[in-house]
Amino acid sequence: MSALADSKNVLRQGVVRTIERRAFLKQGLSLGALTLLTGCDVTDQDSVQTALNAISRWNDRVQAALFSNRLMPTYPESAAVKDFRFNAYYGEDAVPKIEGATFKLGLSGLIDNRKPWTLAELYALPQTSQVTRHVCVEGWSMIGKWSGVPFRTFLERIGADLTAKYVGFECADGYYSSIDMASALHPQTLLTFKISDEILAPKYGYPLKLRIPTKLGFKNPKWITAMYVTNRFPGGFWEDRGYNWFAGI
Amino acid sequence: MSADERRYVKVHPAAVRVTHWINVVAMAIMIGSGWRIWNSSPIFDFSFPVAITIGGDPAASQDVHNELGLAGALQWHFAGMWLLAINGLIYFVYGIWSGHFRRALFPLSPAAFIRDVLAALTFRLPHRLGVYNAVQKTLYLGVLLAGVVMVLTGLAIWKPGQFQELAFLFGGFDTARLIHFLGMAAIVLFLFVHVTLVIIVPKTLPTMITGHAPAHRDETLQENAA
Numbered sequence: 001m002s003a004l005a006d007s008k009n010v011l012r013q014g015v016v017r018t019i020e021r022r023a024f025l026k027q028g029l030s031l032g033a034l035t036l037l038t039g040c041d042v043t044d045q046d047s048v049q050t051a052l053n054a055i056s057r058w059n060d061r062v063q064a065a066l067f068s069n070r071l072m073p074t075y076p077e078s079a080a081v082k083d084f085r086f087n088a089y090y091g092e093d094a095v096p097k098i099e100g101a102t103f104k105l106g107l108s109g110l111i112d113n114r115k116p117w118t119l120a121e122l123y124a125l126p127q128t129s130q131v132t133r134h135v136c137v138e139g140w141s142m143i144g145k146w147s148g149v150p151f152r153t154f155l156e157r158i159g160a161d162l163t164a165k166y167v168g169f170e171c172a173d174g175y176y177s178s179i180d181m182a183s184a185l186h187p188q189t190l191l192t193f194k195i196s197d198e199i200l201a202p203k204y205g206y207p208l209k210l211r212i213p214t215k216l217g218f219k220n221p222k223w224i225t226a227m228y229v230t231n232r233f234p235g236g237f238w239e240d241r242g243y244n245w246f247a248g249i
Numbered sequence: 250m251s252a253d254e255r256r257y258v259k260v261h262p263a264a265v266r267v268t269h270w271i272n273v274v275a276m277a278i279m280i281g282s283g284w285r286i287w288n289s290s291p292i293f294d295f296s297f298p299v300a301i302t303i304g305g306d307p308a309a310s311q312d313v314h315n316e317l318g319l320a321g322a323l324q325w326h327f328a329g330m331w332l333l334a335i336n337g338l339i340y341f342v343y344g345i346w347s348g349h350f351r352r353a354l355f356p357l358s359p360a361a362f363i364r365d366v367l368a369a370l371t372f373r374l375p376h377r378l379g380v381y382n383a384v385q386k387t388l389y390l391g392v393l394l395a396g397v398v399m400v401l402t403g404l405a406i407w408k409p410g411q412f413q414e415l416a417f418l419f420g421g422f423d424t425a426r427l428i429h430f431l432g433m434a435a436i437v438l439f440l441f442v443h444v445t446l447v448i449i450v451p452k453t454l455p456t457m458i459t460g461h462a463p464a465h466r467d468e469t470l471q472e473n474a475a
Contacts, residue, residue: 049305051328052321052324052325052328053324055324055327055328055331056324056327056328059327066408066411067411068411070410070411070413072410072413073409073410073413073417089315089316133409133422135409135422136290137319137323138286138289138290138319139286139287139289139290139292139426140290141422141423213410214410238320241313241314241315241316241320242314242320242321242323242324243320243323244323244324244327248408248410248411249407249408249409249410249411
């Protein structure tokens with residue numbers, strides 16, 4: 001019943017919108033109509049959305065050109081926030097609980113040695129720490145301390161094709177994302193095991209998180225279960241929903 | 250000079266008019282989408298009404314994306330930035346190159362500013378098309394400065410890593426973001442005054458479209474003398 005009412009309502013709104021749009025076109029792009037731009041549903045029109053997507057892809061290329069291996073600013077340890085903000089597309093009570101003892105990181109794609117990695121094997125890799133700023137696409141930022149193996153070291157260890165275009169990630173919560181190879185090889189990109197000197201709590205992505213300070217927060221996948229190297233554009237959870245893919249900072 | 254030609258004076262060059270109206274579109278996009286981006290993580294405890302923001306239908310976005318239209322707002326903002334930057338660059342290059350800034354906005358002195366503010370407060374400040382008084386000059390220079398600050402702080406918070414010196418210059422990422430917001434507030438305040446004055450003196454509007462204004466007697470005399 002309510003579904004029917006809803007669909008009728010949507011239909012009615014659609015008709016009203018069509019009429020409004022016609023009137024809008026008749027009036028031409030007067031100053032008054034221009035201010036309407038703010039209120040009307042311009043993005044519903046496919047051509048506008050296509051243009052915006054094209055510009056977003058252009059912005060990917062511009063950002064790739066702006067990217068350099070320069071280090072992102074680092075901060076004293078005292079600046080690192082201990083109680084780091086939880087962030088996911090769902091509530092904190094729904095985070096994946098992963099069993100460390102049986103966990104294995106799956107590898108696929110353009111990688112020589114695709115043998116899955118246990119946590120013990122990963123922890124045995126050379127590790128480093130960083131205190132960097134996490135910048136969220138929403139606008140907030142937070143400084144934290146993360147520790148793990150430089151991602152470049154890991155890619156070299158597994159024999160990844162470093163000339164390939166992309167590295168993709170799959171996560172235990174259904175999240176997925178991907179980064180360009182240049183950013184993957186940046187010296188501050190870490191396959192992270194710890195935050196604030198402690199093994200990642202479940203809400204921070206136990207057991208594996210990618211820390212990539214050259215990109216926005218949503219390009220730092222948590223609860224990583226598998227990764228792959230590819231030349232085919234992999235997209236991502238938020239990226240497929242309109243966020244810019246390169247998302248460099 | 251014929252009688253017809255004498256009746257009108259050219260007050261706004263074509264380059265100024267074209268960039269002005271393109272800028273209206275760019276401003277609407279940047280402010281409207283910026284407001285929605287603000288809403289996703291406000292610095293101060295208030296939000297802009299979604300109906301006056303840009304970035305697609307929030308309800309549809311909630312259904313499809315599980316987010317309230319931030320993705321759309323960001324797409325508009327980072328598309329609009331090109332329109333704003335390219336149009337602004339053309340305007341600044343023209344303004345400096347042609348001498349338009351020098352002629353229209355200078356000379357400007359604190360004494361002249363105080364004199365014209367007092368005249369405005371006693372309703373004795375004349376509004377002559379194409380000739381700016383010291384209050385107007387100050388406001389126009391101020392909004393141009395705000396525009397430059399907006400582009401620079403925008404770059405600083407878009408790329409606080411690659412442009413880290415710029416972010417540092419504005420006090421770091423969070424402070425640069427705050428300045429980016431305050432710059433918007435300054436521009437919106439200017440727009441409020443600007444549009445209010447156009448409503449009070451409506452003859453300024455067609456002039457910004459055609460570039461011509463009916464000549465005052467003294468201006469006609471000046472034209473003849475020149």
